[in-house]
Amino acid sequence: MIQLTYQQLKAAVEAKGYAFFDKGDHNLNIVGIRSVDEFTNAFDDTLCFAWRENGDEKVLCLPGTTKPGTYGAAFNPVTVMGVTGTGVLIPGQYRGCWEWHDCPDADFGDWNKTWSGYPYMQQVGALKLWRDGNRDTVIDHVYEQEGMFGINLHQMSMNSARAEDMSGQVNNWSEGCQGAQIGHFLKAVPVIRAAVAAYGPQFSYTLLVQGDVAV
Numbered sequence: 001m002i003q004l005t006y007q008q009l010k011a012a013v014e015a016k017g018y019a020f021f022d023k024g025d026h027n028l029n030i031v032g033i034r035s036v037d038e039f040t041n042a043f044d045d046t047l048c049f050a051w052r053e054n055g056d057e058k059v060l061c062l063p064g065t066t067k068p069g070t071y072g073a074a075f076n077p078v079t080v081m082g083v084t085g086t087g088v089l090i091p092g093q094y095r096g097c098w099e100w101h102d103c104p105d106a107d108f109g110d111w112n113k114t115w116s117g118y119p120y121m122q123q124v125g126a127l128k129l130w131r132d133g134n135r136d137t138v139i140d141h142v143y144e145q146e147g148m149f150g151i152n153l154h155q156m157s158m159n160s161a162r163a164e165d166m167s168g169q170v171n172n173w174s175e176g177c178q179g180a181q182i183g184h185f186l187k188a189v190p191v192i193r194a195a196v197a198a199y200g201p202q203f204s205y206t207l208l209v210q211g212d213v214a215v
Contacts, residue, residue, distance in 0.1 A: 072172025
């Protein structure tokens with residue numbers, strides 16, 4: 001994971017020609033930063049949330065994953081639209097791609113629930129994926145698809161609820177989804193809820209690679 005300031009994140013997003021939402025309180029930017037072009041099966045990417053509050057710049061950077069896991073995902077690819085391969089989100093900006101589904105009564109101590117029993121972002125707009133089906137750890141930029149694939153943003157690895165616990169593996173917690181271990185993901189929930197109250201439940205997502213960011 002890398003730590004970025006609001007201005008560093010803004011500069012990186014705008015350098016790619018993407019929109020950065022900088023006007024009004026709680027106008028939330030959600031930005032993923034992929035660390036390497038490999039299936040590492042680790043939460044070694046960065047998920048950033050940037051907004052203004054009373055005009056002040058705020059940024060929350062969390063360890064997470066922008067890549068599918070290995071077991072149950074990259075090593076066990078599925079067939080979609082005639083192509084066998086695990087879906088890997090292609091870096092880019094996707095406007096209005098996610099919708100927030102809240103669950104204010106969720107029991108975060110109940111590990112028997114699935115991720116969809118908690119607050120999460122659901123894909124509602126088209127996303128672009130690569131389909132990698134050769135079962136190695138290198139992300140191959142082949143078989144591009146665009147559409148609705150259920151690529152959501154959600155909490156993962158419910159056995160790692162403590163924010164300081166980085167021992168969890170991604171595995172099939174992601175078959176293309178973006179996310180973070182639950183102890184980290186919970187830190188973003190109040191930020192998202194404030195943005196929903198101000199602007200509604202639909203959000204854009206920007207995925208960068210680490211080389212796009214000056215640190």
